[in-house]
Amino acid sequence: MAKPPLSMRPTGWFQVAWSDEVPVGTVRPMTYFGRDLVAWRGHSGQVTVMDAYCQHLGAHLAYGGEVVEDEVQCPFHGWRWNAQGRNTCIPYSDRPNMGKRIQTFPTVEKNEAIYVWHDLERREPYFEVPDVFSAWDDGRSAADYHSRSTLYDPALELHPQYVLENGVDFAHFKYVHKVPIIPQFTRQEFDEPISRVDFTIAFEGEPGSIEEVDSWVEAINCGIGLAVTKSHGMIDNRTATAVTPVDDRTCDVRFSVWIGREDGVDEETSARRAVRNGQAVIDQFAADIVIWSHQKYADPAALVRGEYAGFTALRTWAQQFYPEGERMPVGLTPPD
Ligand code: FES
């Protein structure tokens, strides 16, 4: 196993839970970016993610802490903290402590997942989490899809960048995913924090040349922590891949897939197929995980001509998400 050499404290949006793991009125402990955190959901439905330790005497808010309306109450001496991390009440004092504040993280919920914005410099978010249904503006919504299938694989020795590199790595599809024809990239845009990659993908029994293949995938990378995809010309699916650093060595991986409802097929049959097809997509993703979780990041890497541009673009783009002083120069050398 190899500890990833890339920064494990990147900037961006990262999934820390599924929405249903933090029901109204509950407090949940978690560790990400080497910090102990709590997520809690107030009675208004809003979820807050903050540092875990009470600013009074340091109790961990998730072990015995309680949600009271839209605040969290410390289990040790009953101090209450709001969604901004401000102290609102000390039960045995006539006023709260105005000076102390628990660090909170910008949090959004989208597609039944909870994402936090992490930035060591504590800048405000400067890009948004894409919605897996509305991101393509094609008039489709969650109602057009069956409920998702998911994979959760915690504490893997990998890095979010390994996962995104799949999106420029045409050669792995044949070996890891057993596609009959090597895919072709039709779009690789790495100008903004939200980047886009499209590639054709063929299946068994399809025409013999890539020019004839008319099934493809569009991917939107939201920084390095999250990528959403939409399929064309194959089983209608959307996916969301989220990779979140836990500490200096490991990441949690969460993958969601939604299979489209079918016209003219009864609900039960369609739902049954969705479960089977969702599992097939998950199996493909799981095949990638085996590689990533045992991979030792190579830079410089030995690339052939066709790989060089994509990897260089992706690795150069990824640098912007790493804190200064934790950036590795992109050492790729052009093939002869
Ligand atoms: S440690 Fe939290 S109220 Fe005292």
Ligand SMILES: [Fe+2]
């Ligand atoms: Fe892959």
